[in-house]
Structure formats: structure tokens, C-alpha cells
Amino acid sequence: MKYYYADELNKTAGPVTLEALKELIKEGKLNADPMVVIQGQTDWKLLSATSLQPPSPPTGMTQATQAAEQAKAASKDALEVLKLIATDPVGSLPSAFEKLGSHRAMRAGFALGSVSVVCALFLVYRTISGLGAQAAFGDLFKILLVSVVPFASLLAVCIGIKKLFKGEGALGHDAFIAGTAQLPTTILLLATAILGMGNVEVLIVIGLFSLCLTVLMLFSGFVRIYKIKEQTATYAVPLAILVNVWLCKIIYSSMFSHFLN
Numbered sequence: 165m166k167y168y169y170a171d172e173l174n175k176t177a178g179p180v181t182l183e184a185l186k187e188l189i190k191e192g193k194l195n196a197d198p199m200v201v202i203q204g205q206t207d208w209k210l211l212s213a214t215s216l217q218p219p220s221p222p223t224g225m226t227q228a229t230q231a232a233e234q235a236k237a238a239s240k241d242a243l244e245v246l247k248l249i250a251t252d253p254v255g256s257l258p259s260a261f262e263k264l265g266s267h268r269a270m271r272a273g274f275a276l277g278s279v280s281v282v283c284a285l286f287l288v289y290r291t292i293s294g295l296g297a298q299a300a301f302g303d304l305f306k307i308l309l310v311s312v313v314p315f316a317s318l319l320a321v322c323i324g325i326k327k328l329f330k331g332e333g334a335l336g337h338d339a340f341i342a343g344t345a346q347l348p349t350t351i352l353l354l355a356t357a358i359l360g361m362g363n364v365e366v367l368i369v370i371g372l373f374s375l376c377l378t379v380l381m382l383f384s385g386f387v388r389i390y391k392i393k394e395q396t397a398t399y400a401v402p403l404a405i406l407v408n409v410w411l412c413k414i415i416y417s418s419m420f421s422h423f424l425n
Contacts, residue, residue, distance in 0.1 A: 331390030
């Protein structure tokens with residue numbers, strides 16, 4: 165039995181035997197837990213998630229080092245997704261998911277969601293600075309929560325839509341759809357932070373563009389990744405957006421009431 169693996173450049177290499185794969189890891193040419201797929205199959209998994217066992221981590225390999233490797237791999241997957249959907253964010257969404265597989269797609273989705281959180285943090289920071297206020301140390305956690313809400317809410321909504329309309333897939337499907345569909349909002353957040361509220365007309369145009377693109381990307385994800393029927397997805401998409409806005413409103417109302425107290 166032979167295996168394909170994702171090399172350090174996140175490109176598919178192989179096929180190689182298990183012994184050869186372990187030797188590459190020992191030599192430091194691969195990370196300690198690479199993504200692999202059995203020759204003739206399509207489901208990519210971490211080596212540790214298969215029935216195979218990766219070799220013991222090299223001496224000095226700490227949990228922090230392993231976490232850094234995982235973060236690096238997630239960043240590469242997210243960049244790969246961005247390259248694939250840059251010119252065709254709607255049509256290439258399913259093919260990008262299929263190329264990565266469920267596990268890598270999940271990593272990419274959470275990585276893209278993290279980018280959204282960072283942009284939201286930047287916007288909150290610019291807003292507070294523009295008002296001439298300074299956040300106390302105790303408020304930093306609340307600010308982080310405020311920034312996490314848009315992606316976390318959309319992820320929860322996607323999971324609910326999948327269950328409600330009997331879609332296919334696991335958490336990897338949910339995270340990928342939420343992370344990619346959050347990209348237009350991420351662009352809006354970044355544009356608002358950079359341009360400021362003085363450019364309302366420009367921000368309205370970007371906002372409308374982002375909303376339209378989000379609708380199309382959610383529809384593509386629901387139909388071609390969750391495998392929900394098009395007729396059903398026609399109602400599922402607006403429902404998802406309305407529920408997402410409603411959840412954000414409730415969470416933000418609760419948070420802001422604490423800020424004012």
C-alpha cells in the first residue's frame with residue numbers, strides 16, 4: 165500500500181510506502197504529522213488520524229512546536245483556498261473543498277475565520293482610538309469576544325442549516341462554508357477600519373457587494389457541499405442570513421449593555 169502526502173509547500177507528492185513516509189518525517193523533510201491519502205482514495209487525513217502511527221516526535225519537539233506546525237499548515241491551506249477562489253469565488257468553492265478534503269478544509273475554514281477576527285479587532289481598535297477612549301485591561305476580553313461574534317455566529321448558523329435541511333457533511337464542511345462565506349464581510353470590516361466612517365458612500369457600495377457575494381457563496385456551499393436541493397437552498401440562504409444577523413444583534417446587545425454598566 166502506498167500513500168500520497170502534502171509536502172512543506174502544501175503540494176501533493178508520492179506515492180510512497182509507509183516506511184518511506186516515516187523516514188521523511190525523521191529526516192525533518194516533513195512535519196511530525198503530515199496529511200496523507202491512500203493511493204486510489206480521495207479522503208485526506210492527518211497521519212495520526214488514520215490507523216497508521218507517525219514516528220515519535222524528534223527530540224526537543226514540544227507541544228508549542230507542534231501547535232506552530234499545525235498553524236503553519238492551516239495558513240497554507242487557507243492560502244491555497246484563496247488562490248483557488250480568487251477569480252471565481254462561487255463556482256470554484258466546491259472544487260476547492262474537494263481538493264483539500266474535509267480535514268484540511270476545516271483547518272482552512274477556521275484560518276479564514278481567524279483572519280476575520282483579526283480584521284474585526286482592527287476595526288474595534290480604530291473605532292475606540294477615534295473616539296479618544298482607552299480600553300481598560302478588563303475590557304480586552306470583551307473586545308475579543310465582540311470580534312469573534314461574526315464568524316462564530318455564521319458557523320453556528322451553517323451547522324443549524326445543515327441539520328434543519330438534512331445536509332451532508334461534518335464540522336469540516338461547516339467550517340469551510342462559514343470561513344469562505346465570511347470573506348466578503350472580512351473585506352468590509354477591513355475597508356471600514358481603513359477608510360473610516362467618513363466614506364459612507366464607498367462603504368455602502370462595498371457592503372452591498374459583500375452581501376451579494378455572501379449570498380452566492382452560501383448558496384454554492386449549501387447546494388454543492390452540503391448537497392441540499394437548489395429549491396430548498398433558495399429559502400435556506402436568506403434564512404441563514406436573517407438568523408445570523410439576529411444572533412449577532414442579541415449577542416452585541418448583551419455585550420454593549422455590560423459596557424455601559
